[in-house]
Amino acid sequence: MNTFLTSLQTFLPTRLTWPIAGLLFTFVILLAIIIARYIVTRLEHRDEELESSESTDTDIATDTDIQRPRADSARDAFVFNIENDYLGSDASRFVSRYKRGSIIAVITLVVSILCASLLVSRPSTINPQQANNSSRDIILCLDVSGSALAYDRQIIAAYSQLVNNLHGERIGLSIFNSTSKTVFPLTDDYSVISNQLNHAYDLLSRVQTQESIDAMSDEQYQEVNDWLHGTQNVENSTSLIGDGLVSCTMMLPQLENSSARNARSASIVLATDNVPSGKQTFTLDEALQIAHQARINVDALYVGSNQTSNSQEAQDMRTAIEANGGTYVDLNANDTVEDIVRDITSTKSGPQLHDDSSSLIDAPGLIVLISIIALLVFVIAAGRIRR
Incomplete structure (x- = not known):
């Protein structure tokens, strides 16, 4: 029809x-x-x-010729009348x-x-058309502190497959420890997104274990250090999760622009073990409140060992995320990357605003x-x- x-x-x-x-x-x-x-x-x-x-000219020439006797008019000539x-x-x-x-x-x-x-x-x-493909902004927010770094390669793999399942959404990536660094801002250039995620995956594969770290060459070590540069600018502090989440929130135009909130849905996929160390400007609950007030949905991926999945930090993170309408996913409860991607796509980061447009x-x-x-x-x- x-x-x-x-x-x-x-x-x-x-x-x-x-x-x-x-x-x-x-x-x-x-x-x-x-x-x-x-x-x-x-x-x-x-x-x-x-x-x-x-x-x-013909009449003049005829008049100079010898005159011939003419027949008497109407009786001898035939007159054609078209009427x-x-x-x-x-x-x-x-x-x-x-x-x-x-x-x-x-x-x-x-x-x-x-x-x-x-x-x-x-x-x-x-x-009139209803376009669904390009109505979402998604920020991938990754904890790169020492306690989470060994698990980040698996998170990047999940992010990569998540991106492969998207069409037209704008994606951005931010990493944080004591301070935050934007790896790439919101973009719908999927070649840039894929290249950046593949590069991050290769770098993080070198820091999975102590053996892989020890096996790095000086050049490889420098590449990893360059990628992490800018995430450790506060001394004696690591994994400031609330501050990192606020920085990710600030990458979205929906934070301060009400028209952007009505035009596009906004989501953050936060990956952390929720083990902060040091004085935070914002706690996780405060950061979630800021995102919630701007109608930015925050879903969380818990990274850590099996032993910490039921820790108090993990439970507090689940409670805070779900209280603000987000979905909590424990990586240890998933056997494969495909399971992680399935869980991510089923979260609140999945729904899109209907972008009614006319062409x-x-x-x-x-x-x-x-x-x-x-x-x-x-x-x-x-x-x-x-x-």
């Missing part, structure tokens, strides 16, 4: 996109017809003048057919010109059909006139 309605919309125009172009086209066509008619009329007059001149010939039934039918054909030819030619003018004006219609589409169907019919009728009528 929707396909039929869309086809009908493209067939029936409701407006002209370039009306001035259509008017100019009509003016040019009319001007060309007037000029052509003027030229033909001038040529006909010139031919008549030439014939008249030749006839005069008498019109009285015949065949001639009458021919004249009527000629007049009808001429009228039809003129009308269909005018219709064809008007249709051409309308087509130049680009007939179009409004096509202007060409709708020349009806006018093209009328012009084709008019041209066919014109060709038939002109052919009958010639016969």
Whole structure:
């Protein structure tokens, strides 16, 4: 049914996109017809003048010849009167057919010109659409403190598969320890997103265990250090989760822009073990309140060992996330990355705002059909006139 309605919309125009172009086209066509008619009329007059001149010359030449006796007028000469010939039934039918054909030819030619003018004006219609693909902003918020770093490779793998399941959403990545660093801001350039996540995955694979850390070359160590640079600017503090979450929230335009909140849904996927160390500017609960007030949904991935899944920190994190409408996912409860991705996509980060939009589409169907019919009728009528 929707396909039929869309086809009908493209067939029936409701407006002209370039009306001035259509008017100019009509003016040019009319001007060309007037000029052509003027030229033909001038040529006909010139031919008549030439014939008249030749006839005069012939009469003068005849007068100088020897005069021959002429027959006595009406009795010897046959005079043809075309009005008498019109009285015949065949001639009458021919004249009527000629007049009808001429009228039809003129009308269909005018219709064809008007249709051409309308087509130049680009007939179009409004096509309302409901677009769901590009109405979300998602920030991937990753804890890179020492206690979480060994598990971050698995998180990046889950993020990568999550991105593969998205279409048109804007994605950003921020990492934090005592301070935050934006790896890449919100973007819908999926080649950039994939390249950045793959690069992060390769780097984090080197810090999975102490053995892999010890096996790094100086160059590899420097690459990891460069990627983490800017996340440890506060001394004697690590994993300041509340501050890190606020920094992720600040990457979203919905935090301060109410129109952005109405236009796009906003989500943060927070991955942490919830083990802060040091004085935080914002606690996790305070950071969640800030996000909640801006209608930014926060879902959480708990990273840590099996032994810590039931720790007080994990329980506090679950309670805080769920109290603010988010979903809590324990990585230790999932056997594979696919399970993690399934859990993420089932969270509140999944729903999208319906972005009702309209687009202007060409709708020349009806006018093209009328012009084709008019041209066919014109060709038939002109052919009958010639016969």
